[in-house]
Amino acid sequence: MTQFRTFILALIASFGLPWLCLVVVPAVKYQALSPLPYDKEADGMDGYYPPVPINRQGQLVYAREGCVQCHTQMIRPTQLALDGWRKGWGQDQEARPAAPVRSNELRDYLGEPYAFLGVQRSGPDLANYGWRAPERAVVHQMLYAPKSQHDWSNMPAFQHLYVERLAQGPVSSKALKLTGKFAPKAGYEVVPTAEAEALVDYLLSLKKDYPVPAKAAVAATPAP
Amino acid sequence: MQTSPATPDTQADDLRRAAIDKSVKGPVLFLFLNGAFWLMASTILGVLAAVKQFAPDFLGPCSVLQYGRLQPTHVNALVYGWGVQAGLGAMLWIMARRTGQELKSGKSVLMVAAVFWNIALTLGLLGILGGRSTSMEWLEMPTFVWPVMLASFLAFAWPMASMFGRAFRPEGFMVSTWYVLGACFWFPWVFLSANVALHCLPGLGALGAGINAWYVHALILLFFAPVALGASYYFIPKVTGQPIASAQLAKLGFWMLAFLGGWTGMQHYMGGPLPAWMPAVGAASAVLLLIPVGVVGLNHHLTTLGKHSLVATSPTLRFVFFGSLFYPVSGALLALISNFSTGANLQFTQAWYGFQIVAVYGFFSMTLFGAIYYIVPRLSGCEWLSVRLIRNHFWFSVYGIAAIVVTSLVAGVQQGADLNHPEMWDQNFSQLALNLRPYLIARAIAWTLITWSNFWFLVHLMLMVAGLGRRSSAPTLLAHDHEDEALPNAAHA
Numbered sequence: 001m002t003q004f005r006t007f008i009l010a011l012i013a014s015f016g017l018p019w020l021c022l023v024v025v026p027a028v029k030y031q032a033l034s035p036l037p038y039d040k041e042a043d044g045m046d047g048y049y050p051p052v053p054i055n056r057q058g059q060l061v062y063a064r065e066g067c068v069q070c071h072t073q074m075i076r077p078t079q080l081a082l083d084g085w086r087k088g089w090g091q092d093q094e095a096r097p098a099a100p101v102r103s104n105e106l107r108d109y110l111g112e113p114y115a116f117l118g119v120q121r122s123g124p125d126l127a128n129y130g131w132r133a134p135e136r137a138v139v140h141q142m143l144y145a146p147k148s149q150h151d152w153s154n155m156p157a158f159q160h161l162y163v164e165r166l167a168q169g170p171v172s173s174k175a176l177k178l179t180g181k182f183a184p185k186a187g188y189e190v191v192p193t194a195e196a197e198a199l200v201d202y203l204l205s206l207k208k209d210y211p212v213p214a215k216a217a218v219a220a221t222p223a224p
Numbered sequence: 225m226q227t228s229p230a231t232p233d234t235q236a237d238d239l240r241r242a243a244i245d246k247s248v249k250g251p252v253l254f255l256f257l258n259g260a261f262w263l264m265a266s267t268i269l270g271v272l273a274a275v276k277q278f279a280p281d282f283l284g285p286c287s288v289l290q291y292g293r294l295q296p297t298h299v300n301a302l303v304y305g306w307g308v309q310a311g312l313g314a315m316l317w318i319m320a321r322r323t324g325q326e327l328k329s330g331k332s333v334l335m336v337a338a339v340f341w342n343i344a345l346t347l348g349l350l351g352i353l354g355g356r357s358t359s360m361e362w363l364e365m366p367t368f369v370w371p372v373m374l375a376s377f378l379a380f381a382w383p384m385a386s387m388f389g390r391a392f393r394p395e396g397f398m399v400s401t402w403y404v405l406g407a408c409f410w411f412p413w414v415f416l417s418a419n420v421a422l423h424c425l426p427g428l429g430a431l432g433a434g435i436n437a438w439y440v441h442a443l444i445l446l447f448f449a450p451v452a453l454g455a456s457y458y459f460i461p462k463v464t465g466q467p468i469a470s471a472q473l474a475k476l477g478f479w480m481l482a483f484l485g486g487w488t489g490m491q492h493y494m495g496g497p498l499p500a501w502m503p504a505v506g507a508a509s510a511v512l513l514l515i516p517v518g519v520v521g522l523n524h525h526l527t528t529l530g531k532h533s534l535v536a537t538s539p540t541l542r543f544v545f546f547g548s549l550f551y552p553v554s555g556a557l558l559a560l561i562s563n564f565s566t567g568a569n570l571q572f573t574q575a576w577y578g579f580q581i582v583a584v585y586g587f588f589s590m591t592l593f594g595a596i597y598y599i600v601p602r603l604s605g606c607e608w609l610s611v612r613l614i615r616n617h618f619w620f621s622v623y624g625i626a627a628i629v630v631t632s633l634v635a636g637v638q639q640g641a642d643l644n645h646p647e648m649w650d651q652n653f654s655q656l657a658l659n660l661r662p663y664l665i666a667r668a669i670a671w672t673l674i675t676w677s678n679f680w681f682l683v684h685l686m687l688m689v690a691g692l693g694r695r696s697s698a699p700t701l702l703a704h705d706h707e708d709e710a711l712p713n714a715a716h717a
Contacts, residue, residue: 007402011406011482014479014482014483014486015410015482017486019417019486021505022434022435022487022489022490024417026431026434026499030429064293064357064359065357066292066295066364067359068359069291069292070292076571085649086649103497104430104497106429106430106431106499108497109430109497110429111427111429113426113429113432114358114360115430115432115433115497116359116433117433117496117497120573120574120576121639121643122277122639122653122656122660123653124652147281150654152658153280154277154278154279154280156280156285156290157280158285159285
């Protein structure tokens with residue numbers, strides 16, 4: 001019986017240590033993490049980092065449609081991958097920005113119940129999509145009929161987030177401008193549902209490369 | 225048994241075995257049959273998901289069948305529908321047989337738990353398809369599901385732990401029961417802590433993603449791997465009639481897995497927002513895991529040495545042997561996707577899916593098929609009907625799984641090269657989508673092969689559970705076509 005007890009204790013010890021170190025202690029410490037104020041002198045700006053919470057309604061749609069299966073939300077540092085040099089993947093939309101987009105850190109996802117870092121990257125990274133997003137109507141069109149924009153696209157068409165309805169009176173200002181085989185029947189129009197609007201709100205709000213306050217940045221980056 | 229004279233001793237042994245088998249018959253057959261049904265569902269969904277990935281318009285724009293919902297349903301059905309259920313069935317039988325304990329009471333509790341597991345799972349998978357997915361890997365099912373599943377699992381784990389406790393003899397080292405007990409113990413711990421962290425705490429942001437990755441790795445390394453290893457350590461000596469080559473190697477393999485398994489996972493988000501030491505520790509332990517993997521592989525090799533010809537005749541050994549072969553393969557794949565040089569290239573590619581499938585299907589499921597081919601005849605009282613169906617199951621599974629592993633890995637290399645090529649810096653994803661296409665088509669074909677093999681496995685198993693198998697005292701062996709001749713190997717008792 002003592003051997004049985006030793007066996008169980010050894011199991012508890014061997015698994016309990018990584019469990020404490022990787023799950024329990026970080027989870028407890030995470031609760032103390034809070035937004036950092038910018039310093040007017042050092043950073044040249046006011047407010048807090050990260051500034052605004054994400055659009056949770058839209059994020060729920062993002063989760064339930066499984067967007068994470070093909071889209072990541074995580075910029076890797078340049079020593080590991082070329083994410084930072086990709087055109088338009090950060091705030092700077094110039095062809096060849098002076099500096100790479102910064103990689104993400106823990107505070108970028110503060111306020112999100114769960115960060116959708118992603119499973120695969122079959123489509124572009126969306127961490128900073130808000131900067132490069134086209135106008136709202138075009139994003140809607142991309143979600144409704146991806147192939148109307150890229151004929152090679154392998155993105156699913158999320159038509160169930162939109163309603164095709166009889167156009168009564170003047171065409172709604174929200175109606176998608178679809179042409180060719182993607183256009184609805186004559187006299188009909190396609191308008192986004194509240195869920196589609198929330199999803200687009202969320203996508204447009206994805207700007208995870210805010211400047212890091214100088215205080216925190218010094219602590220985070222290793223000495224050159 | 226037929227060849228040796230029936231002395232009172234062996235007769236008593238036979239009776240004792242029969243009593244043990246009879247005591248666990250109901251729950252074990254129920255779990256196997258339901259598992260096989262879910263496996264069927266999962267493989268069909270696997271074909272669909274692969275097709276939807278390169279042809280998103282296939283079957284129309286129906287919301288339920290979009291890739292983002294199909295893929296998690298496919299994986300969850302494989303993991304919880306087939307994997308955990310079949311695993312529990314084999315664990316219960318091995319534990320009862322190896323400890324020599326009958327399932328004393330509470331058989332109805334086990335049946336109820338198994339029924340609830342399936343109800344919860346059905347609701348959970350319908351929840352994903354219906355648009356309630358949480359998009360946390362392997363935990364996509366809606367929140368209400370996990371407490372039911374945890375309670376069901378514990379209902380099975382408890383009798384197994386008490387069998388182990390009652391039978392423990394200090395002089396006996398029983399590696400298969402160690403693994404089985406370990407799985408009983410790790411699964412609830414891992415499952416509970418991941419679910420509490422992700423569903424009950426007020427929100428962990430990027431740390432939540434890290435814990436999710438840790439959960440997937442821990443479930444593979446501390447549930448699927450131990451169950452499959454417990455089965456292979458039980459069946460390889462049993463069928464070959466040789467003792468396990470080295471108790472030292474077996475102990476080393478067990479304890480190194482126990483010590484390292486819990487540290488891996490966070491390297492999945494290397495270069496991400498997690499504190500840098502977490503992915504570093506994960507990567508280091510994933511590479512160190514090559515040692516226990518190699519040690520177990522060596523031990524199995526030494527145990528089978530000289531008996532390889534039995535692979536041609538015994539379906540159990542053939543499946544278990546092939547599954548055990550895939551343990552080192554999964555270990556190597558894990559090391560490849562986890563270290564920072566090749567892993568950075570394979571991150572966010574098909575290689576990750578390839579690892580999940582090689583571990584859960586190539587390694588775990590193939591071993592479990594072997595276990596099922598051994599266990600079911602002893603519970604249902606009849607022998608497998610057809611050698612051809614078993615052969616069919618084996619070869620289509622082997623070709624399918626090998627194709628998935630190879631194509632996922634090569635596709636991962638291709639995808640990583642496309643993502644990280646300096647000249648792609650201002651390109652859109654058209655080239656990547658184009659390059660990925662052939663691999664996805666291959667994946668769809670591979671899942672079709674596996675679906676075909678599983679269809680016949682399911683039919684065969686249903687006939688067996690219905691008691692419609694061959695009435696014979698000789699096991700169905702692959703070399704002899706339905707000849708009722710006794711096997712000259714006492715190990716097949």
